[in-house]
Amino acid sequence: MTYTMTVSPDFSPDYIAGWYIFNTWLQKKTGEGIHLKLYDSFDVQRKDIIDDKIDLIFANPYEAAMLIREKGFLAIAAPADKPDEAVICVKDDSDIQTVEDLKENCTIAMADDPQVNSVGMIMLEPADLNAKNISIEKQKNYVLVAKNLINETAEAGFFLLDAYDNMSKFVKSQIRPIITSEISVIRHIFLVGPKLSNKAEDIRALLNDMHNEDKGLKILQSLGFEAWENQTQEDSEFMLDLIDTLSD
Amino acid sequence: MTKVQINYYDGSQSEKTLTDEEIPFPEGKLIVSRTDTDGIITHCNQAFVDMSGFEKDELIGQPHCVLRHPDMPSAAFKDLWDTVKDQGKKWRGYVKNLRKDGSFYWVYAVVVPNVRDGKTVGFASIRRKPSRTKINELTETYKAMLAEEKKA
Ligand SMILES: Cc1cc2nc3c(=O)[nH]c(=O)nc-3n(C[C@H](O)[C@H](O)[C@H](O)COP(=O)(O)O)c2cc1C
Numbered sequence: 001m002t003y004t005m006t007v008s009p010d011f012s013p014d015y016i017a018g019w020y021i022f023n024t025w026l027q028k029k030t031g032e033g034i035h036l037k038l039y040d041s042f043d044v045q046r047k048d049i050i051d052d053k054i055d056l057i058f059a060n061p062y063e064a065a066m067l068i069r070e071k072g073f074l075a076i077a078a079p080a081d082k083p084d085e086a087v088i089c090v091k092d093d094s095d096i097q098t099v100e101d102l103k104e105n106c107t108i109a110m111a112d113d114p115q116v117n118s119v120g121m122i123m124l125e126p127a128d129l130n131a132k133n134i135s136i137e138k139q140k141n142y143v144l145v146a147k148n149l150i151n152e153t154a155e156a157g158f159f160l161l162d163a164y165d166n167m168s169k170f171v172k173s174q175i176r177p178i179i180t181s182e183i184s185v186i187r188h189i190f191l192v193g194p195k196l197s198n199k200a201e202d203i204r205a206l207l208n209d210m211h212n213e214d215k216g217l218k219i220l221q222s223l224g225f226e227a228w229e230n231q232t233q234e235d236s237e238f239m240l241d242l243i244d245t246l247s248d
Numbered sequence: 249m250t251k252v253q254i255n256y257y258d259g260s261q262s263e264k265t266l267t268d269e270e271i272p273f274p275e276g277k278l279i280v281s282r283t284d285t286d287g288i289i290t291h292c293n294q295a296f297v298d299m300s301g302f303e304k305d306e307l308i309g310q311p312h313c314v315l316r317h318p319d320m321p322s323a324a325f326k327d328l329w330d331t332v333k334d335q336g337k338k339w340r341g342y343v344k345n346l347r348k349d350g351s352f353y354w355v356y357a358v359v360v361p362n363v364r365d366g367k368t369v370g371f372a373s374i375r376r377k378p379s380r381t382k383i384n385e386l387t388e389t390y391k392a393m394l395a396e397e398k399k400a
């Protein structure tokens with residue numbers, strides 16, 4: 001039997017090769033056939049999850065509720081020291097210094113990352129801003145969000161901290177962060193679906209140990225982190241409780 | 249500056265000198281704490297510790313009312329407990345909290361029951377930065393509620 005693995009569509013294009021190598025590594029270690037399927041949209045990926053076509057997933061935290069509470073996935077690991085934080089930026093020479101300087105009817109640019117957008121909206125609340133009194137400019141990726149700021153077609157933009165950090169010096173020199181979230185418990189997690197539940201503990205052990213092996217460490221670095229960290233069921237449950245309080 | 253006597257659940261009391269100094273909410277952070285089903289603090293994050301002015305070990309194991317500010321009406325907390333404990337639902341509200349040194353900070357809190365295997369094992373409060381407009385509104389509302397409670 002061949003299983004299907006997928007990755008949250010918000011992964012950076014720099015890591016595509018890394019995910020293929022990770023998949024090869026995981027197949028060798030588990031002795032299972034695993035096919036890696038990548039998506040460029042959350043909606044299409046979500047549909048395949050609902051149709052039980054996915055067995056392993058490196059998921060956006062926002063998707064974790066459905067995976068764990070409705071689809072019976074088990075969370076087993078998360079990248080160590082790599083929480084999903086959001087940053088709100090403005091154009092470098094903008095007058096805006098704090099979130100409170102943003103006014104009703106302003107335009108906010110964002111990409112298609114439900115977690116970043118949810119935290120971004122929360123960081124706008126102190127300015128009495130919400131989805132009803134701002135204009136939203138949805139972009140395909142964070143470079144285009146930055147372009148909106150540079151071209152002054154949006155007053156502020158939401159970024160995943162990691163995406164912001166990895167942007168070119170040239171782009172970064174033209175935009176300025178005004179606030180960064182420090183939530184720390186919300187992060188992408190690796191989950192195993194019901195068809196592989198009898199292998200979940202083996203996979204957990206493999207991932208937890210991966211950085212201790214030279215080859216494993218190199219693969220992890222090609223995914224942008226240094227080690228997997230164990231994610232207990234309670235870690236995930238609490239993350240879901242927390243996300244739940246942020247989502248309305 | 250006013251001195252107030254604070255009466256805790258467990259019968260203990262302490263006298264606090266209140267100041268009108270407001271400590272700003274830490275930008276970008278969430279202030280998180282968890283309690284057991286009786287409101288005894290079981291976990292908290294660093295932002296919670298920093299904002300309270302207490303040491304972590306002065307907080308864990310204590311009832312959550314160590315942060316109770318005398319400007320908060322009882323009805324607000326009754327509503328909180330009715331909502332999360334009796335109805336098993338989320339509670340949202342603005343809370344003025346007291347720090348160890350008598351100063352205060354405002355939060356927008358969402359309190360949720362932590363349900364595990366169908367059972368409520370505790371509650372969590374996730375607090376974020378409120379807008380000044382809301383703080384001003386709630387200051388007036390709570391003043392009126394408190395005046396009613398004192399009359400009764
Ligand atoms: C998860 C959770 C968090 C709470 N956080 C606070 C808080 O930050 N400040 C506060 O005054 N009361 C908080 N409460 C309510 C207290 O338990 C208590 O009801 C309140 O301080 C009023 O004290 P009293 O019940 O002794 O009148 C919280 C309760 C729960 C369940």
